[in-house]
Amino acid sequence: MKQFITFVKKEFLHVFRDLKTLLMLFGLPIVQIILFGFALTNEIKNAKIVICDYAKDNASQQIIGKFEASRQFEMEQSMLSHQQIETAFKEGKIKMAIVFPANFNKDLLHQNKAQVQLITDASDPNTATTLSSYATQIIMGYQNDLLQLQQLPYRINTEVRMIYNPELKAAVNFVPGVMSLILLLVCVLMTSVSIVKEKETGTMEILLVSPFNPFLVIVSKAVPYLALSLINLTVILLLSVFVLGMPVNGSILLLYAVSTLFIITALSLGLLISNVTASQQSAMLISLMGMLVPSILFTGFMFPLENIPYPLQLVANVVPAKWYYIIVKSIMVKGLGFSAIWKETLVLLGMTLVLLAVNIKKFKIRLV
Amino acid sequence: MRTLKFLLQKEFRQIFRNKALLPLLFVVPIVQLLILPLTADYEVKNINIAIVDHDHSTYSQKLVAKIGASGYFKLTDYTNSFNNAFKQIETDEADLILEIPQGFERSLIREDEQQLFLAVNAINGVKANLGGAYLNRIIADYNTDVRLEWVQMPKFSPIPTIEVTASNWFNPSMNYRFYMVPGILALLVTMIGAYMCALNIVKEKEVGTIEQINVTPVKKYQFILGKLIPFWVIGIVVFSVGLFGIGWLIYGIVPVGNLLMLYAYLAVYLIAVLGLGLLISTYSETQQQAMSVAFFFMMIFILMSGLFTSIDSMPRWAYVITQISPITYFIEVMRMIVLKGSGFANIQNHFLIMIGFAVFLNGWAILNYKKTS
Numbered sequence: 201m202k203q204f205i206t207f208v209k210k211e212f213l214h215v216f217r218d219l220k221t222l223l224m225l226f227g228l229p230i231v232q233i234i235l236f237g238f239a240l241t242n243e244i245k246n247a248k249i250v251i252c253d254y255a256k257d258n259a260s261q262q263i264i265g266k267f268e269a270s271r272q273f274e275m276e277q278s279m280l281s282h283q284q285i286e287t288a289f290k291e292g293k294i295k296m297a298i299v300f301p302a303n304f305n306k307d308l309l310h311q312n313k314a315q316v317q318l319i320t321d322a323s324d325p326n327t328a329t330t331l332s333s334y335a336t337q338i339i340m341g342y343q344n345d346l347l348q349l350q351q352l353p354y355r356i357n358t359e360v361r362m363i364y365n366p367e368l369k370a371a372v373n374f375v376p377g378v379m380s381l382i383l384l385l386v387c388v389l390m391t392s393v394s395i396v397k398e399k400e401t402g403t404m405e406i407l408l409v410s411p412f413n414p415f416l417v418i419v420s421k422a423v424p425y426l427a428l429s430l431i432n433l434t435v436i437l438l439l440s441v442f443v444l445g446m447p448v449n450g451s452i453l454l455l456y457a458v459s460t461l462f463i464i465t466a467l468s469l470g471l472l473i474s475n476v477t478a479s480q481q482s483a484m485l486i487s488l489m490g491m492l493v494p495s496i497l498f499t500g501f502m503f504p505l506e507n508i509p510y511p512l513q514l515v516a517n518v519v520p521a522k523w524y525y526i527i528v529k530s531i532m533v534k535g536l537g538f539s540a541i542w543k544e545t546l547v548l549l550g551m552t553l554v555l556l557a558v559n560i561k562k563f564k565i566r567l568v
Numbered sequence: 569m570r571t572l573k574f575l576l577q578k579e580f581r582q583i584f585r586n587k588a589l590l591p592l593l594f595v596v597p598i599v600q601l602l603i604l605p606l607t608a609d610y611e612v613k614n615i616n617i618a619i620v621d622h623d624h625s626t627y628s629q630k631l632v633a634k635i636g637a638s639g640y641f642k643l644t645d646y647t648n649s650f651n652n653a654f655k656q657i658e659t660d661e662a663d664l665i666l667e668i669p670q671g672f673e674r675s676l677i678r679e680d681e682q683q684l685f686l687a688v689n690a691i692n693g694v695k696a697n698l699g700g701a702y703l704n705r706i707i708a709d710y711n712t713d714v715r716l717e718w719v720q721m722p723k724f725s726p727i728p729t730i731e732v733t734a735s736n737w738f739n740p741s742m743n744y745r746f747y748m749v750p751g752i753l754a755l756l757v758t759m760i761g762a763y764m765c766a767l768n769i770v771k772e773k774e775v776g777t778i779e780q781i782n783v784t785p786v787k788k789y790q791f792i793l794g795k796l797i798p799f800w801v802i803g804i805v806v807f808s809v810g811l812f813g814i815g816w817l818i819y820g821i822v823p824v825g826n827l828l829m830l831y832a833y834l835a836v837y838l839i840a841v842l843g844l845g846l847l848i849s850t851y852s853e854t855q856q857q858a859m860s861v862a863f864f865f866m867m868i869f870i871l872m873s874g875l876f877t878s879i880d881s882m883p884r885w886a887y888v889i890t891q892i893s894p895i896t897y898f899i900e901v902m903r904m905i906v907l908k909g910s911g912f913a914n915i916q917n918h919f920l921i922m923i924g925f926a927v928f929l930n931g932w933a934i935l936n937y938k939k940t941s
Contacts, residue, residue: 220860221860224857227864231868232867239882240877243881244880244881245880246880246881289737289908290914291904291910292900308728308730312728313728313729313731314730316733318733319734320735320736322736322737322739322740323738326747330694330698354676354711354714354715355681356682356711357681357682357684358683358684359683360704361686361687361688362688362690363657364689366690368697370693385863393855397854479586481589482588482589488759488862488863489592489597489756489759489760490596492867493600493752497607498607502876508606512603534658534691
């Protein structure tokens, strides 16, 4: 036990002496949670649009006024030809064009039917769909204004209630996502590299011939990162509550317990990578190139997971961040207890056990 | 020139001898490019809905049938109790709840007016909004159906209706893969360039071999060029495999614009990205440090590149950050050339900015690189 403590101390010294890495270790989560908490939103605001108004009458002006007033759209100058619209699209300046045909108001008043054309830049289909849906809502809103002048029979009204996030703040969705992403990547990265580094510089050989149990050498490497990650978690939570205004509706104790489990899962994954690689370069490439983008996409906070093809949903299941993301949402936002997240916790626990078992199996006392 | 040739020979040999590294450099990006574009579908379909029906009338059943037939919604629960439905929201089995009050049919007919209640899980605000909007449209349709049953409408619509038609340019089938493949390819090429370049030089520092090079008459610029060119070449090869092998053959994305221009832009872009890697390497002593710094910038650049979330929606200060990230421009240019067929006149500003990045990053790195320690 005394030996173990000495080893852990050594590892802490390693970490604390490398100020640049330490700064990154702590600076990175802080900067990113604030940056992404404020900047990331999958809502679409201030999308630049142009209006091509061939009608220039009362009705078209009123609808344009409605667009000007909405915060989803930002009007660029009006244009008068399709040619100009195409150029604007190709320069990437605008996302959508709205075309009012000539005689718009006349058609509307006399034939009770008029057309508006929306032209979207579908090279970004997600934005295009959302924008045309917003625009349709605004135009329908104008139509309803007209309708209200005449009372219709048999009206059905809907009352909509937004639960969990009445102000529709993007942070409620993104903070848990970025949190799982950062914790996962930082832990995997740091452990995998620190062990391979000893291999690469040759000091691993020395550690392995010491009378100390070789496997504990590895475990003692993970301990400082567990401690640092818990501090990181605390900082992230404080920032998200006090700076980003995230709620913590559930038990904070439970959140910490599950987070500790998640961190251990990530650390075991890092250990596994360090076990199978021989150089820092490969370890880093696996944990950065191999994991960054897949974790962003498979955690489910960017794009809804239920939309992806079924085989890939199975792939998403092996990404630990996916399960942690569900847990954090349940505890922080929905305020649920352990009974709601035991399945996800069990999955994380299972992953950790499997990873550790593979680690023990793969671990070699001899390097060559 | 001769010195450079030998240096290049050395670098290429080192890269190709590393049997662990090569597959990572080529296989990882290609596998990711094959799989990841499939995941980024934001189209809202399969919205799970739980319906609480207190009325159980013909009318309420018609409404339920209409919602089910719409194709957007999947009925996960049809119950009498709101609490049951709410449980489904808690477990994420349902995204929204529609509550039909008791006496829905009766009061709709007798009192001309009736309320429906909709509760939406709004953690993901956009999904909530879209789901709510779709459902509202269906309810409005249903409302018209009911009205038609009771009121004989004249042949011409008595109420003014505006028809909204949408045309989707550049990607009429709204295939989101057309958008994701070029974007993800850009990310992968960037990561290879920046990480590899940063790590490679720091590795020489860490292992100590850089001292040996420093004491030779090899010039500063020769050493740096010797490091940059191999990764520049690898970047272009990976890009080509991704663009033609995966984008064209598998996803069927035929670049609309001028390929020569695309490659010219890629060439400048890679120089800028490699310059970033170089700059990071001059400031780090160990690979761990280099990687931490590279990771820090990559994550910010990637998440704010506009590929995943809209740049226009960001607050002003965040928008400024996106504008000082080279990735943002590259993803834009990829989309402009590959999908929209923009010409040189459309992207000349992007060209100038990228040349600026390349000069600035490399210049800084070269100034900061010292042959003495």
